[in-house]
Amino acid sequence: MKADLEGTPLWVSVDETTDVAGRYFANVLIGKLDKEKSLSPILIACTFLENPDVAAIARLINWSLLDLWPNFDSNLLTVMLSDSADYMLKAGNNLKVFNPKMCHLTCLAHSLHKLAETVRELFPVVNHLISAVKKVVCKTPSRIATWKNNYPHLPLPPSPCGFYSKKL
Template structure:
């Protein structure tokens, strides 16, 4: 028994000495280098987070970080270790996303909201759905947020309905169905059906279709109804493409900018162009008479069309269409910050 207790006795005596206590204290105390390293790591982590957010906000591809000149520039003026693209994707992208969603939640809070959902295709032909959300207010405007953007395998009322439900769950994970009061979409048949489906989940939901989109559909109907005017506008547009001498002659005679170019994907641009031609028909005819019809087929056809009495009749009809003013208001109707009261005034004014 004495032999077993002896080593323990000497260990206890050693622990009680001043030398042991001093060394133990030094080992437990944090060194200045460890503290400095910890501070440096925290600082660099914050820098990487901010860098990730800034690149996304500025729509700058992350592969610029692999560019030696750009990488050295950042190192020189920030004094930070620059992460590579894979590090940002793995460690910071999701954090940035969660921060953005939290900011949206803090802005929306528990207010009544309206949502707008639309589908488009990217350059690779993939279907992409987007959902915008905004608080409902008659008197003051609020910020709208892109809450969700998702690729859809196919586009129909079921996939759109599912997309809307999933997006709302991002904002309110535990549900807040009574606060979704308004759904805004285009007039596509599957969107109309999706609106009916969603009313089952959101009892207070009212589905309306986009007024600006409706006006554009009417403008498109006008364009397809006036065949001669449409052909003439198309011909004159071709005449001045990559033809600086013709453009110079046009400006010498009319002393005006070239006629507005109708772009099918830009709402109301055809009516705007048609209005210009209706106002300046005599001047455009004078320009065409100075051009050689043998130089281009478009010149020959435009000169033939301008002598057609039906062309003048169609432009007179277009000029009298009240929709021209409505299409000019199209941008105001869909602009950021337009209140319900202001939009109503624009509609009545048209």
């Protein structure tokens, strides 16, 4: 694995999650950036974090790379992938100081969500209208019962945000 990655431009991806007890964990994956066929992405760290913040993420990435290669060439880290949480953006900026060729890319879905949250905050009346429509259409037991009576063989329309009661 190290031989396949040695001396080639690399990408690194970091993401933080929680376990069932609410503890924070971060995972670091790396991969090779070149046109040749290379190994699949490799998980190089899965670490418990006391507090997922800028310093913790930046240290985790640096230490993970230095753990594999004690004399890691910082010019080889060319791409960092993460979500668009504020602390990830700041960690990416901090890592650019030590990895001059690194470009920080964020997940498009996370960026769109962040944009939607900003719009929601800027237009509270529209946010209230959308919330009211959701309550009427998605959370009203009588409407769900009507759907089930009229269409007993069809499931409820999909709801990515979990608006429907799981008991039904």
